[in-house]
Amino acid sequence: MKHIASAAALLVLLVAGAAQARNIDLVTLPPRDTVQLTIYNSEDLTLVRETRSVTFKKGANRLEFSWANTLIDPTSCYFRPLAHENEIEVLDTTFPQDRPEVLIWNVDSKFEGQVPVEVSYFTSGISWNADYLMVTNAAETTMALDGYVTVVNNSGEDYEGAQVRLVVGKINLVEKIQQLAGVHAYGGVDLNGVVQEKAKDLKTDALRSTFATYDARSGGMGGGGANALAKQQQREAVIVKEGLSEYFIFTIEGWQTVKTGWSQRMSSFRAREVPFDVLYRYRPHQYGDKPVRFFILANDKPHKMGDSPLPDGMIRVFRENGRDGLTFYVAQSSKYIPINEKIELNVGKDDQIVYERVVLDVGRQNFIYDENHKPEPVVVGWDETRKWQEEIRNYRQKPIKMEIRHVLPGDVTFGMEVPGLKLYDFHTPEYTLDLPASTKKKFTSDGTFLLGRNMKQNRVKLAGQ
Amino acid sequence: MRRNRWLMGLVLAATALAVWAQPAAARIKLATLPVRERVEIQLENENATLVEEERVVTLLKGTNHIDFSWTNTQIDKWTILFRPLAVADTVRVINQSYPPGENALVWEVFADNAGPVKVRISYIIGNLRRNFSYRATAENSEKTLTLRTYMRVNNYSGEEFGMAGVWGGIAGIFQKEMGLQEAKEILVAKFAEVPITKKFIFNWQSGQRVPDEPNQRYVIMDYVLKNEGAKGAAAKPAAKPGEEATTLGTFPLPYGKVRIFVKDSKQPPNEAFLGEDWGQFTPIDDEMKLYLGQARDVKVERTVKKNDRTAIHGNLFSQEVIVQYKMQNFKKDALTLDIEEDMNALRNEFCGGGKDHEASWELLAQTTDKSKVERKSAQKVEIHVALPAAPKADEKKPDEVKKPDEVIFLLHLMFKNEW
Known part of the structure; x- marks a missing residue:
């Protein structure tokens, strides 16, 4: 981890009996062995877990943990030994009133010697997001699909050689980490004054030299060493996905360097020759008065995916234009897509497909009257028959399939000679029409509306069903 | 760079x-x-x-x-x-x-x-955009026209691209210098001898009123051209102005402004500006309609000759209506006039306005020629009426005024089950 103007540091205070010097410390600086970032994209939250080796003496040990110019939530700082757990216990944690961004763990140890320990804490300012690149072939039958994750670091801290894990899912927080990071652990006001800055700088300077030594020795955090790092750099980092409770964790293989202020984009998966279907949909209540084109595929094995859910993110769709170049179709945000879920990508309206529906004829019958109305009886109920004509004009050079939803309010009986006619919901017949390349075709359908007092229901009934 | x-x-x-x-x-x-x-x-x-x-x-x-x-x-x-x-x-x-x-x-x-x-x-x-425009030059006969398609590229992107291939989605790729802050209009294609038809339309509801003639509306006219040509012919970009053109029907015509000119009868001909319209996106095999303006040499008078109501029961009734269209063509060429009627609006004229249901209607016997009445939908009807050319002046009696024949068309309707 490289430090520029900030630091999160663990110091072992050499305690000389009960009488402690107030302003003069003698400390050792155990270097960080590993660091792991677990970044949540649903909240501004990152769990940092770092391991260090600390040498304990028997009896009371004081450990000071400090952070400066970072967005660490002090209430989340946690210390635990990774060995001799039954012999080492944190007795209390002290947040000194006069030294913000510092805590002291008083640790009782029955063991003497070096012990690996883990320090974990929440920080804000690091986020990640997913995005996707789709490039279809010219015939629009298969596509190359690339998924990416981008880690954005605005935490004020450089993270080098860190293991990065990304959490897909929505967690619950009752307070924002960024707010907690700005509040003293006692609940007091943040003391970001000049005096405190000077105090921090002293620690920071001391730490820098330590970490500089460490970096040179190990070739970066994570303990992988120069050889491993060099090997990793010959190819993209592989992202390993695993499910955990209701969440999914993407672990980026190897060790990553994300400097503060930078964003880093990495490939999360690649799928090639992914088959997909093109489906036109006409749903004026949902997509407007023109048919829209969808690319339909699924996050499953037949589509060469399905290893993990696809986090929500922007999908950018291109098409190979058949002239050794690309055509840009659309950029569309996608919701979270679980494994085996369908992916329906709206690539917009297509001017070469025209759909028109008109009422071709209207008739009325079965009148009922309010005979008591003066001066004459009036119509209070009747049936109305409508004949619709739908015309689809396919100006494209390939056949199309169009799915139509026809919302009909009221008490309606709907009939159409088309295979697969069904009700999408209580007032929406749904049917799919096929059209060969470069053709125009007309379809007719009928509806009988029971209106006024004739209306007994609010639903569509399919004729003959 | x-x-x-x-x-x-x-x-x-x-x-x-x-x-x-x-x-x-x-x-x-x-x-x-x-x-x-x-x-x-x-x-x-x-x-x-x-x-x-x-x-x-x-x-x-x-x-x-x-x-x-x-x-x-x-x-x-x-x-x-x-x-x-x-x-x-x-x-x-x-x-x-x-x-x-x-x-x-x-x-x-x-x-x-x-x-x-x-x-x-x-x-x-960003800020590198294109739009399309057309220049249509009709022959004096108005039977064909020459259509030029232009793509205007406005490069306000802040970048100078030098010689670049420019692809607008139609025709071919054009190698052009794309300079900084530069707009370039590229001749994408030229189509010669494109057949056109001229449509004359009378619409009582949307037509402009004729001063002092409450029963008349001006007739409007469109050019209609079809985006069709020799099937299978490859689109050939007209890289140089004046190059022999390809045929229509090889790519969709994009949306854009069309400026329409017509040649006069002089030799060599001069061109007169006829007007302009927005040409809609026109797929292959579809039609592009271009509104030209009013055709004041075609006169139409619409009168209602019958308006009878028949009570059925209570407030339920039927309404019998005869609409008469009296037409005269003062042009030297015969034409077909399309009369558009909105049946809901017509029903509202005679059955009381503000109805919340569509008109239910049928044609009755006194209609002049039912085969000429095209039901576009329950609401929209188009009547196609052939109008002969105006009589030519007699060479021996040049001062004798010969008025065009009046053509009468009756639309006989029953609006059923109204209340």
């Missing part, structure tokens, strides 16, 4: 890793500057312009950092693609990162071998 002024640059940084570990503000670079070898501007998507450029970068064996940066241009940095060409997997993009506070990104690329590699970089750029 003038990096210091409007720079959009690709920098191959021959630097050690340690140099890249510096803070963003202190990125020290020793760089080679690969120039663009080929640029193609994809204007097919009217909402987003894609630029694809090819450069040859000389890569070191091992890790290379390629820095792509831009100033004074609106590049969507998340759309930038980097693709090595024809090197299989010997050149791999390890990752890409975005430095803070800069319009730049850095690709970390690993090469198995040292040497030059051609790469293609694609990105969406």
Whole structure:
């Protein structure tokens, strides 16, 4: 981890009996062995877990943990030994009133010697997001699909050689980490004054030299060493996905360097020759008065995916234009897509497909009257028959399939000679029409509306069903 | 590439890793500057312009950092693609990162071998747009016209592309100099001898009233041309003005303004401006209609000859209506007039306005010719009436006035079950 103007540091205070010097410390600086970032994209939250080796003496040990110019939530700082757990216990944690961004763990140890320990804490300012690149072939039958994750670091801290894990899912927080990071652990006001800055700088300077030594020795955090790092750099980092409770964790293989202020984009998966279907949909209540084109595929094995859910993110769709170049179709945000879920990508309206529906004829019958109305009886109920004509004009050079939803309010009986006619919901017949390349075709359908007092229901009934 | 002024640059940084570990503000670079070898501007998507450029970068064996940066241009940095060409997997993009506070990104690329590699970089750029326009020149006979399609490219992107391939989604790719702050109008295609029909339309509801004639409306006229031609003919771009044109029907005609001219009868002919209209997107085999204006040599008078109500029960009734159209054609050519009627509006005229249901109607016997009445929908009816040409003046009696014959058409209707 490289430090520029900030630091999160663990110091072992050499305690000389009960009488402690107030302003003069003698400390050792155990270097960080590993660091792991677990970044949540649903909240501004990152769990940092770092391991260090600390040498304990028997009896009371004081450990000071400090952070400066970072967005660490002090209430989340946690210390635990990774060995001799039954012999080492944190007795209390002290947040000194006069030294913000510092805590002291008083640790009782029955063991003497070096012990690996883990320090974990929440920080804000690091986020990640997913995005996707789709490039279809010219015939629009298969596509190359690339998924990416981008880690954005605005935490004020450089993270080098860190293991990065990304959490897909929505967690619950009752307070924002960024707010907690700005509040003293006692609940007091943040003391970001000049005096405190000077105090921090002293620690920071001391730490820098330590970490500089460490970096040179190990070739970066994570303990992988120069050889491993060099090997990793010959190819993209592989992202390993695993499910955990209701969440999914993407672990980026190897060790990553994300400097503060930078964003880093990495490939999360690649799928090639992914088959997909093109489906036109006409749903004026949902997509407007023109048919829209969808690319339909699924996050499953037949589509060469399905290893993990696809986090929500922007999908950018291109098409190979058949002239050794690309055509840009659309950029569309996608919701979270679980494994085996369908992916329906709206690539917009297509001017070469025209759909028109008109009422071709209207008739009325079965009148009922309010005979008591003066001066004459009036119509209070009747049936109305409508004949619709739908015309689809396919100006494209390939056949199309169009799915139509026809919302009909009221008490309606709907009939159409088309295979697969069904009700999408209580007032929406749904049917799919096929059209060969470069053709125009007309379809007719009928509806009988029971209106006024004739209306007994609010639903569509399919004729003959 | 003038990096210091409007720079959009690709920098191959021959630097050690340690140099890249510096803070963003202190990125020290020793760089080679690969120039663009080929640029193609994809204007097919009217909402987003894609630029694809090819450069040859000389890569070191091992890790290379390629820095792509831009100033004074609106590049969507998340759309930038980097693709090595024809090197299989010997050149791999390890990752890409975005430095803070800069319009730049850095690709970390690993090469198995040292040497030059051609790469293609694609990105969406702003303020580089196109629109289409047409110039239609009709022959004096108004039977055919010559249609020129132009694409106007406005380059306010802040970038100078030099000689670039420009693709508008139709016809071919045009190699053009695309200078900074420059607009260029490109002749995309020229279609000669395109057959046109002239449509004359009378619409009582939407037509403009004739002064002092409450029963008359002006007739309007359209040119109609069909986007069809020899099937299978490849689209041929008219790269040079005046080049012999291809035929229609090889690509959809995009939306754009059409300026319409007509040749007079002089030799050589002069051109007169007839008007302009927005030509709608016209797929292959579909029609483009161009509104020309009013045809004041066609006179139509609409009167209602019958308006009888028959009570059925209570407030339920039927309404019998006869609408008479009296027409005269003062033009020297015969024509077909299309009379458009909105049946809901017509019903509201005689059955009381503000109905919340559609008109239910049928044609009755006194209609002049039912075969000429086309039911477009329950609401819309079109009547096609042939009008003869105005009589020619008698050479022996030039002062004798010969008025055109009046053509009468009756539309006999029953609006059923109204209340």
